[in-house]
Amino acid sequence: MDSSRDPLDDDLRDLLATYRAAVQPPAASELRIRESLQASVPDWSTAPAPADEGVLLSLGSRGRQAVFLLFSAAAALALTLGLSSYLGEQRQRAQEHQQSPFQRRDAEPREGQAHVRGSTSAVVTPPDPREGSEPHATSSASAVDEGPSVDGRPALATPESSEISEVSEVSEEPGKGGAPASTETPARTPRAPTQTASPRPAREDREEPQAGPGRDGSDGAASVGASVASSLDLAEELRLIRRAEEHLRAGRDAQAIEVLDRHRRDFPKGQLEPEREASQVSALCQQGREREASAQAQVFAERWPHSPLLPRVRRVCAAVATP
């Protein structure tokens, strides 16, 4: 380790170690992704032979140059074709515009068409992954795909230089997924990669209560900013819950309940809502309000049936119910 110059102190190192342990992938996710990849990648467990793209690499620089020239010629041709059709479209539109200057609304859908037709080589609008695979996207996608792998030597280049192509690959994936190699499209449809994070059975019970849109003023901030904001909230929530737990351990039930009430007021749908409700049950029990406690325990069990806190909640109430 290069902690020789101005190293972090032990507290911070411990903190980072805890963090590292906390962000390990859940086994369920590992399994889900593995299954989905296995289903969609035919040569999952075979090391790639230097085949299609590998040929380019083994061509040597002169061969590569030839291929590059060939491709640029093709690209130029495509561009010219696209451009001429685009210009044609433009001219037609201009004529139409002259004919009926007041029917702007009619012209609008054409504008969309012209855009698509004129953009054969340049713009590939990413298909919405939620729509499933769109076969028409694959043809243009593969054309674009081939581009950077010829002149850019993508995998070997620094990540910065290959960024654009990678990004476009990512967004086109649903269309391309099973297309190139596998005619046997997998029976289990692989999860679309950019599918927006709904099926997460393992953590369902935890995320359900807060799954709605931003709790507090999420006015389109970047997701980093958003996650910082929610980290800040979480830190504050933690502070409250910890304090409540300390009060509980010290037998100060009333104060514990006060702090829990404050958490309820400030973070009604907070990320530590289950923790709060579990502590609440304990506090009620300690205060001798058994009936309320067991009613709340019941509610807890219904809302978070898979919560790791549930056994504790049940134990507390059992201890109270059978004095």
Added chain:
Amino acid sequence: MSARDLAGSPTCTASTGAEVRVPSLANLYRQEFSFVWRTLRYLGVPPASVEDAAQEVFIVAQRRLSSFDPTRASIRSWLFGIARNTARHHHRSVRRRDPGRLAPAEVPAADPSSNPEVRIAQAEAIALVERGLAKLSPERREVFVLCEIEGLSAPAVADLLSLNVNTVYSRLARARSRFRAATARHLARERGPHG
């Protein structure tokens, strides 16, 4: 703690890999899945999106694996590049698609059956560390997480990120002081009242 031992493990030093052969996707997945997952987290992909992003990384990796040249970069370095681009792309697309959908910070840590106190400590670590990381510029953040969280040596990080070793050292020094400042107040407060 065992995580700390792990962090010090010298897995990274193998990253000069001159005669390494290109692995199959299955092997790559087995060896590097955790690293990719953590990297995405370090680079700010919200918890709710990490699974999608990790899958994307391996899909891209699979398509490019045959053109990967082990003599020019280590496989980990290569994957890190893909993960970095995926993370960026994720930020953009999340913002574009539904800016209203916030990623909830992850309270239940990796193992839902672990005991509540551990989970609370982990949640706290997540909140605090990610707040500190967010204060770092992307370049410093990369160096910082690889050195301080993944436990790679500075030369290994230089190799991984295609940087000069001195650049790694200077970014690391700045990142450390920034991170220290960002977390100091909180740590002090925590230590103050009780122990």
